[in-house]
Every structure is written in structure tokens, then in C-alpha cells.
Amino acid sequence: MSKPAVFPPQGDNKSEIEEGAVFAPRFDADGLIPVVATSASTGEVLMLAYMNSEALARTIETGEAHYWSRSRGRLWRKGEESGNSQRVVEMRTDCDQDAIWLKVETAGAEAACHTGRRSCFYRAVPLGAPGGGVSLSFVDAERQFDPEAVYVTLVPQREP
Amino acid sequence: MSKPAVFPPQGDNKSEIEEGAVFAPRFDADGLIPVVATSASTGEVLMLAYMNSEALARTIETGEAHYWSRSRGRLWRKGEESGNSQRVVEMRTDCDQDAIWLKVETAGAEAACHTGRRSCFYRAVPLGAPGGGVSLSFVDAERQFDPEAVYVTLVPQREP
Numbered sequence: 001m002s003k004p005a006v007f008p009p010q011g012d013n014k015s016e017i018e019e020g021a022v023f024a025p026r027f028d029a030d031g032l033i034p035v036v037a038t039s040a041s042t043g044e045v046l047m048l049a050y051m052n053s054e055a056l057a058r059t060i061e062t063g064e065a066h067y068w069s070r071s072r073g074r075l076w077r078k079g080e081e082s083g084n085s086q087r088v089v090e091m092r093t094d095c096d097q098d099a100i101w102l103k104v105e106t107a108g109a110e111a112a113c114h115t116g117r118r119s120c121f122y123r124a125v126p127l128g129a130p131g132g133g134v135s136l137s138f139v140d141a142e143r144q145f146d147p148e149a150v151y152v153t154l155v156p157q158r159e160p
Numbered sequence: 161m162s163k164p165a166v167f168p169p170q171g172d173n174k175s176e177i178e179e180g181a182v183f184a185p186r187f188d189a190d191g192l193i194p195v196v197a198t199s200a201s202t203g204e205v206l207m208l209a210y211m212n213s214e215a216l217a218r219t220i221e222t223g224e225a226h227y228w229s230r231s232r233g234r235l236w237r238k239g240e241e242s243g244n245s246q247r248v249v250e251m252r253t254d255c256d257q258d259a260i261w262l263k264v265e266t267a268g269a270e271a272a273c274h275t276g277r278r279s280c281f282y283r284a285v286p287l288g289a290p291g292g293g294v295s296l297s298f299v300d301a302e303r304q305f306d307p308e309a310v311y312v313t314l315v316p317q318r319e320p
Contacts, residue, residue: 018275020296022296023294023295023296036208043198043204045205060285060287060294061290063288090284092281092282093281093283095280099208099280099281101281113254114255121253122255123253124250126220128220129221135182136253138181
């Protein structure tokens with residue numbers, strides 16, 4: 001893998017950032033940018049994760065989703081342990097270039113979540129109740145694989 | 161509007177966080193949680209924004225999307241200026257409860273982006289090129305309204 005190129009600094013020209021063709025992603029104070037991955041086939045939101053500039057560059061270069069694991073403090077190719085890698089069908093950025101949207105095809109068990117589910121968003125928050133103290137309900141929560149059997153390492157797993 | 165309730169602290173019981181029914185969202189060091197809003201009708205990703213606990217509580221209570229504006233440093237009901245409010249059809253949280261997914265119906269001009277577009281993600285990042293220096297291409301970038309005519313205030317507008 002070649003050394004990832006550095007993205008140009010974003011600067012503060014709002015018009016260039018929003019209406020220009022130069023990709024100048026804005027990373028947060030930790031050097032990360034949030035990434036929404038959706039299923040290219042169903043459109044459902046699979047996960048929200050983060051990339052640093054290296055993960056972003058590798059994803060662009062290879063077309064395979066790479067993220068930055070905040071819990072493990074390292075670059076992470078999605079599926080490197082589980083086999084459920086993500087081929088990027090389309091990548092987009094938003095108006096202020098501080099977020100990424102990936103449309104992906106998932107290999108293997110078609111599961112993006114480390115809990116074995118297709119999506120990390122397998123619980124609904126009921127609406128209408130005043131504020132805190134609400135109970136979540138499980139939706140689309142069937143496991144596609146058994147995480148105990150798939151993840152054999154003992155490192156903390158907080159990312160999808 | 162009643163005083164927003166406080167959500168329970170998340171704690172560190174991974175099993176309760178991932179498999180429990182208690183909604184205990186995890187806010188970052190700035191007290192914010194990232195929120196993906198998708199169109200309830202088309203499924204497309206409209207925007208990525210942030211909520212603080214008050215915005216989250218008000219969204220749950222009212223079923224209307226409220227966010228925290230990082231640029232303006234204040235709570236913000238989506239559409240309060242533009243008229244393009246978001247009725248929440250479904251709210252979900254993810255495995256580690258540090259992200260929110262809203263499926264929304266947009267009122268008014270059916271535009272989520274402050275630039276007048278339906279989605280904030282109106283530019284694609286080409287794949288296959290090595291790292292930085294790529295040129296964005298505009299996709300689904302037709303404006304649904306004229307932002308100059310809609311936003312009459314002169315406050316900075318970085319959020320959607």
C-alpha cells in the first residue's frame with residue numbers, strides 16, 4: 001500500500017467548500033470524520049463510524065471501506081476479522097465536507113454490526129414520551145452470524 | 161415546553177448497552193451525539209447533524225427534529241427559518257448507543273440542505289484514485305429553493 005496522500009486543507013472560503021469541486025474534507029479535533037454507511041441494495045443505514053485521513057485515502061484508493069477504530073486506536077479494514085467487508089459502490093461528501101456517505105455492498109454474512117446484525121441500528125426509540133426514561137424496542141434485530149464464533153480475539157469491540 | 165428530562169448515564173456494561181432496552185445515549189466530550197437523517201420515502205441520506213441532550217429530548221417529545229447548531233451554539237428546530245421542518249417517522253439508536261438514525265418526512269420545499277438541495281450529500285467522491293487531490297462531481301444537486309431568498313438572517317450557516 002502506497003503512503004496515503006494528504007488531502008488539501010479546507011480553508012474558510014464557504015463558497016469553495018460548498019460549491020467547489022475540490023475535495024477538502026474537514027476532520028475534527030481528533031483527526032476524524034464521521035461516515036454513514038448504507039446498503040447499496042436496500043438503502044438502510046448500516047452503521048455510523050469514523051475515518052482518519054489514512055482510512056479515507058485507503059477507501060478511495062481500494063474501494064474497500066476502511067475506518068479508524070476509536071476503541072482500538074488503529075486503522076481497520078471493515079471485515080478483516082468477520083469477513084463482512086464492504087465494497088464501496090458510491091462515496092459522497094456533504095455541503096461543508098465534514099461527513100462522508102458510503103453506499104456499500106457487504107460481503108459474507110451481509111451483516112455490518114459486530115453483534116451479528118445486518119445493521120447497527122436494530123433498536124427503535126419510541127416517540128411522544130417526555131424526554132429520558134424511554135424503553136427501546138428491537139426491530140430488524142435478527143442475527144446473521146454468531147459474534148462469539150466469528151470474533152476470536154479478545155480486544156475491545158465497540159466499533160461495528 | 162417542559163424542562164427536558166435527563167437521559168440515564170450509559171455506564172460500562174457492554175451487554176446492557178448493546179442488548180438492553182434502556183435508552184442511555186452516549187454523548188461525546190462536547191455533549192453531542194451524531195444524527196443521520198434519511199428520507200422516509202426515498203431512503204436517501206439527507207444530512208448528518210448533531211443533538212445535545214435537550215435537542216434529543218425535544219425531538220422525542222415533539223416528533224419534530226431538533227438539533228444543536230455547532231456554528232451558532234444553540235438549539236435549532238429544523239425548518240424554523242426555512243420552513244423545511246422534519247417530522248420524525250422513526251428514531252433508532254445503534255449498538256453502542258452513540259449515534260441516532262432518524263427517518264423523516266420533510267415539510268415545505270422537501271429540502272434538507274441549507275444550500276437549497278434535497279440532501280446535503282450532493283457531491284460524489286470518485287473512487288480508485290490514489291488518495292488526495294480528487295475532484296468532486298455533482299449528483300442530485302438541483303436546488304429545491306433559493307437559499308438567498310429563504311435565509312434572511314446574516315448569522316453564519318454551516319449546519320444544514
